[in-house]
Amino acid sequence: MCPKTLLEITNTSDANLDITLWSFWITVFLQSMKPLNQLKTIHNEHYAKLQSKHASETELLDDMRMYCKQRASIEREYGQSLQKLVNSFLSKKEFTTQSSYSSDNDAVLPNKQHNVWHIWYSLLAESNNLALSHLRASDNQQRLSTELKPLKSQRLSVNKRVFEQLKILQGDLAACVQEMVKSHKVYAEEEKQAQETRLKTLAAKEKYSTSIGRIPSAIAILWERTNQLPAEEEIRKRRWKWIGHTPRKSSNCITRQALTWNPEGRRKSGRPKSTLRREIKADMERMNNNWKELERIAQDRVGWRMLASGLCSFTRSNRRK
Known part of the structure; x- marks a missing residue:
């Protein structure tokens, strides 16, 4: 009961006191x-x-x-x-x-x-x-x-x-x-x-900020903390794993020919300039190798795995710089 209501009830006359109290308690009962x-x-x-x-x-x-x-x-x-x-x-x-x-x-x-x-x-x-x-x-x-x-x-x-x-x-x-x-x-x-x-x-959030220091501001830092590879490096790793199987196939295989295929003409406007052949060529330039050298290394499976892992680690180190 609020003090203002009690004061109003107290100030009423004795004749109306019973009626006021009765109305007040009915109001309180209805509100409850x-x-x-x-x-x-x-x-x-x-x-x-x-x-x-x-x-x-x-x-x-x-x-x-x-x-x-x-x-x-x-x-x-x-x-x-x-x-x-x-x-x-x-x-x-x-x-x-x-x-x-x-x-x-x-x-x-x-x-x-x-x-x-x-x-x-x-x-x-x-x-x-x-x-x-x-x-x-x-x-x-x-x-x-x-x-x-x-x-x-x-x-x-x-x-x-x-x-x-x-x-x-x-x-x-x-x-x-x-x-x-x-x-x-x-x-x-x-x-x-x-x-x-x-x-x-x-x-x-408070517990994580106190335990680690702060929330990472870049996705690369989060990958580094969780020991995960970025999506681009994971795609490159799988691509070179597939390339390692392709040179071991026969020279008449269409899959092997697709790696070195360079179509003539110009690409339509709006098409991306980065193609599979160009990306593979850029990776070969980073490793200072050519197709003949890669075909020779692909015959050795262990050597090819070392080449692919070295390419991914080389790319990661360049990104950090």
Whole structure:
């Protein structure tokens, strides 16, 4: 736990101290978890929140439907009762006689004020209109309640498909994270091996530099330290070994004739100037010999080996100079 975090927790009030400590330890716990377990925890939390939201919205739809249904029943009952009450008063005989009489008086005296019967009739008419409006409101509430019922079933089916797709997506994401963790593990192991190899290389380089002195700056020095012949001298040695067999063959042999063959004309541009005959001629000039002398020495195998080894040692000594 870092000192800054401890200081922040200490400075909090006593009321929020428990909440702060709880949040801090949850954060530490999540950071110490493996990525796959942490991802599963986050997925479970999101899934639970989504299910809670879906349940609350479904419950809200049920409440709305029940409210519309009960209000439709109340509105219908109130409208029917009010309409029945108004009709009971409008159907009275005294009210019918007085209303016809008052209408005759209004026709005779149109400028006079309305009498009480006319006001009573207006009140009953408005009450009847109010009852009809309550019945219309009841029909509207009943229609809303009917429309909300398939909406709930439709929402349930949609949420079911959403949850299934969410599970699939979470599974794919978990598989990707698992592959990433495996790749990271392999990368960490390879990085560790590479670091160990680098350390071993540095140790071997230091050991070699202290034991020998320093790494050779030229390949010739390395050949000299390892007692190996350069590739050019090895080729020359094998070439003269083969030449030693060739002069012992008959004069009609094509292999023997190829050593002294000098074609006429000029070589094409780009072709190397150093040919086999020219290289053999240059080696003969170093030994101060000619073909006749070499054919005579080739008859003696031991003498030819001494000649070839002397040529290679002579070339090596000239290169050192």
